[in-house]
Amino acid sequence: MERSIRFGLLANRDINKETFVEPWPEAGLIVADSPYDPQPSVSIEEGKVVEMDGKPRADFDALDLFIVSHALDLDVAGAAMEIPSKEYARMLADINVPREDIARLITGCTPAKLTDIVRHMNVLEMMMGLAKMRVRRVPANQAHVTNWREHPALLAADAAEAALRGFAEVETTVRVARFAPFNALAILIGTQTGRGGVLTQCSVEEALGLRLAMKGLTSYAETLSVYGTEMTFVDGDDTPWSKAFLASAYASRGVKIRFTSGTGSEALMGRAEQKSMLYLEARCLLVVKGAGSQGVQNGSISCIALPEALPGGVRAVLAENLLASMLGLEVASGNDALASHSSIRKTAKLMLQFIPGTDFIFSGYSAIPKRDNLFGGGNFDAEDFDDYNVLQRDMQIDGGVKPIREDEALDIRRKAAKAIQAVYRELDLPAISDEEVAAATVAHSSDDMPGRDIVPDLEAADRFMADDSDFVAIMQALQRSGFGEVADNILEMGRQRIAADYLQPAAIFDADFKVQSAINDPNNYTGPGSGYRPQGQRWQDIQAIPQAKPPTGFVEPHEGEPLSRLVEIGPAARGTGKEVVLALGPAFGRALGKTIGGLEHEEVLKAILSGIAGEGAVARIIRIYHSSDCAAIGFVGARLSGSGIAIGLQSRGTAVIHQKDLAPLNNLELFSQSPSLTISTYEHIGVNAARYALGKPTVPVSVKIDNGARLRLIVKTALLHRRETDEVRPDQAPLECLFDWEPD
Amino acid sequence: MHEKPGGKYPLRDNAAGDLRSYSERPLSEITAEAVAKGELSGDDLRTHADALRQQARIARDAGYPQLAGNFSRAAELTSVPNDELLKIYELLRPERATHEELTRLADYLESTYGASENAAFIREAAETYRERNLLRR
Incomplete structure (x- = not known):
């Protein structure tokens, strides 16, 4: 027989170790509403129950006898059994009916009546009732x-x-x-x-x-x-x-x-x-x-x-x-x-x-x-x-x-x-x-x-x-x-x-x-x-699970001394020629020193610059202060770039390759999975940016997909971004930077 | 003064002065020092019938009449020795006793311990057991 690979996998799931069976009322294999379940009823004569749930007293078993003499409140039963089951179900789910009002009436309900009440309720209503x-x-x-x-x-x-x-x-x-x-x-x-x-x-x-x-x-x-x-x-x-x-x-x-x-x-x-x-x-x-x-x-x-x-x-x-x-x-x-x-x-x-x-x-x-x-x-x-x-x-x-x-x-x-x-x-x-x-x-x-x-x-x-x-x-x-x-x-x-x-x-x-x-x-x-x-x-x-950490602890390991080789030298002007602008976030190499993946900012800079240089393009570093948003950083960089190509780089390591004629939130390549980025990825980003600037055909950098990264690191992502946002100065125009280092 | 249901509940906090053990020792004498000096025995830490009767009233007032009935029967059983309790329970299990044995048991509990509520309960069981064929054959 032809087998589906998916069905084969499902067959081995834990759920399929269970036993499931179709109902069989005659054997009692039915959770509710057996066709043999009695209809609710009670008849009381001279203070004695003579019939309950369709059964005359002569047919009562020991449980029926015990229930009528000890459990049922006969003063309430007559009236309680008259109220439609659906009405009870609605009272149970209704927050405006206090529990005492229902409890008093329930004392007069027979087993079949009780069963009939919950028959009208779905699990959400039952949970409200409970x-x-x-x-x-x-x-x-x-x-x-x-x-x-x-x-x-x-x-x-x-x-x-x-x-x-x-x-x-x-x-x-x-x-x-x-x-x-x-x-x-x-x-x-x-x-x-x-x-x-x-x-x-x-x-x-x-x-x-x-x-x-x-x-x-x-x-x-x-x-x-x-x-x-x-x-x-x-x-x-x-x-x-x-x-x-x-x-x-x-x-x-x-x-x-x-x-x-x-x-x-x-x-x-x-x-x-x-x-x-x-x-x-x-x-x-x-x-x-x-x-x-x-x-x-x-x-x-x-x-x-x-x-x-x-x-x-x-x-x-x-x-x-x-x-x-x-x-x-x-x-x-x-x-x-x-x-x-x-x-x-x-x-x-x-x-x-x-x-x-x-x-x-x-x-x-x-x-x-x-x-x-x-x-x-x-x-x-x-x-x-x-x-x-x-x-x-x-x-x-x-x-x-x-x-x-x-x-x-x-x-x-x-x-x-x-x-x-x-x-x-x-x-x-x-x-x-x-x-x-x-x-x-x-x-x-x-x-x-x-x-x-x-x-x-x-x-x-x-x-x-x-x-x-x-x-x-x-x-x-x-x-x-x-x-x-x-x-x-x-x-x-x-x-x-x-x-x-x-x-x-x-x-x-x-x-x-x-x-x-x-x-x-x-x-x-x-x-x-x-x-x-x-x-x-x-x-x-x-709340106080031992695993919960103070929020400051997420950022501290990424803080560092400002990079001594990275110096801001003055307002950034629009460039010329086949250059690539590397636009840095406001905290990059200053308040923060490492990416979310733990890479030193200095090493990341060197990798990107090496990539650009290796393709024969010129790099220019610009610091963006007015925004911490990756797309904005990249887009502003692109508009200042002589080639129209820029790399936007946030302190947490998220990067984008942007082009000046694209819509601000569009891009040539986006590297949102910053925890997965390695030094060689950053070098490759530099290579690709340079190829775009030089008009060469370019294959996008492939980055490993790790769907668990966001799950593991979203708190750190948020807090690192917040730290970078702290460094934003809205009125500060982009600054030209000098990085005192030459690629080999 | 009209007391609200459960007015003195919990007795441990609101009626501690009236509480005493099965052995009639006041709660105030149930202390760590008394334990250390060997002054206390098991009966000094057992429940007195009066506490159970008070709990029965509290339960009845709060709308739990069957629970109150249980506490009333329990109050009667405080003075029934452990071994006898176990024997009575055994006799009430299916097909352990004849109708006459259960009736005699009820009479005995009533005359020896004044346990009239338990006696009535056992007599009712005897009748039902006869009706439902649960007596010893």
Whole structure:
């Protein structure tokens, strides 16, 4: 078969490593609008729901029963269901309708109604809706911190760095379940070293997770998974009642909880009942709300590749985030699993949560490299930190983190690694050596760490889990070994646990260890001039990427002493004969001494003059003061040239060959790619100018095309040009110059 | 004086004087010195039912009735020991308990811990499990 070279190249692009599939509603492989999705309806008799979404009460499954008794506000439902879905969609996108007005009505909407509302919205409208319906005013971010070695010093160091970068929550998990208490401990100590008030969790099996929380090792849990069909729920070994009870059990121990749901899980488990992913997610979310969870982690989560294989998948994932926020739930909006091989696609997908802002833009930004991520990837990871910081800076968007300096990172990592070393020593756990501390300080991944003997570690973990030692013992260990500040932060977490303020919707602790939640900092966005925008110090922090340089630094290396051999001798007159005028910019060889490409002005002059002389023409040097524009410099030179030919040369190295009868902005040859010009190019420019002056046939100088030059050097170009413009004297006529040098 | 919703929130800042731990120790005694002297135990850093009840009121006033219900049930569960909590959760999972076992569990929670809201919740689960075939066979 005939093959297109282009199609062959496209076939090897990252995007074509993805799997794409056509919808199949019968298998639940459809993100929204399954032909089997029910129409919204509700019938209430004597304060009881007798029919919902086309299903009589006798046919209700456990989820329907839970939803009607715990999630639906029956006082509102009658009126709320009467309002057309499109009207809700319009209210969501309308900045003039405050979130409370919508939230009140949504409490009376059934799963099919919720699904029907978002059906009317495109992604831009959904993003407007999400910006308004998000429960906390200020967006935040969560980090994943794990490593395949399960090295305690590396976990602590990475957690500390994540805390310093601004993540409000840090989640870890285990490769070997028995490591759970140690991993939770390392994350606790690491985060509280980096910044007091970062919430932590260790994602493990439910009962073990609860035991870690009871021991005081974790402060939140988001492992409470729910599913949109009864059979999937039971396959997950839970019911809405068992999950709701678990939520209360966590809250009774002062632990913040968040449920987990997301499109695609039912289809993945083969029990989608022909329904669309979005409709099943609406059911999940009403279960989450009914169970009394303050929030949810949704946005397809670990199933993300499944909706992304289908048309409209990324839109549906945004729709589920929006649905959750409409229900008043804190949303930790996914972006936590590898969603694409293509960096274009993964970033485009992120924008749908990043631009409107969610309570947690990632429910796990991989603050470690992907290969160390035990959650299965992370759509963005530690190697994308700088990219992410720049995205925040580009759009003036608070993505929940800030740039940090390398020295700050090293300091905090060392401190955290030493703190966990001290706790291990004080609690008589297998020693962490100074070499391990040093490695964790500079490490990027597990690969940079020495191995540990796992057997004694696991045995110690079992003992630690079994005995009574809790965070009182940990605080004492920290106090005894000079980590009083870290102990104080853990103690304040204990006090906060007593106050229980952080169990309220979307609660986090800010940089001052103050709780911020939907209660004391509710989202109040109603269009321009309202709600949250990063300003003041926060905007300064986001701007201050270490890569940003002071503008003066771009020009300094190009400044120099005036060329002693280049002397201005008087007003320039019109010349005669076959001369070439070399017209210099006002700063050339004076305020500036090098081109943008680093070539000495003196060498450039010599090269051009050599070229002119080699062709047998005469050169005359003229300084232009009234303009810094390359075309103007060249054109004025041409009008003064006896042959009508001149070379215009700016200090940054941009050159033009001009002819007096051409329009000022036209030219014979233009060399705008000054960074690519070499000494031999300048000589060639001299040669060609001379040939034009002598009337010889001339082949234009070929210059290598470097499309990246402008991208790399535009700031320097602008600042060098500005420096030259500083030297402009509008009333100064061109001056004749003498260059005390003769070509060979 | 009429208080606005969430008037005392955050309690950590606005009601610190009223806060005490599960062990009835006032927040003012939860200090680094007390930790260093070994005066504190785990229960001194656990949440008291009263704080959860206050959070329930705050949540209800702010328009989060289901969350308030969760906090009320949690308040009742503060006095239920860890092991029992884990057992109750296990019994509520699918096909773990008979209707009678769940009913007995509800009665026990109500009589032993005064946990009437949890009891009602578990009785409702028992009914639904029977209806949906989620009881132990």
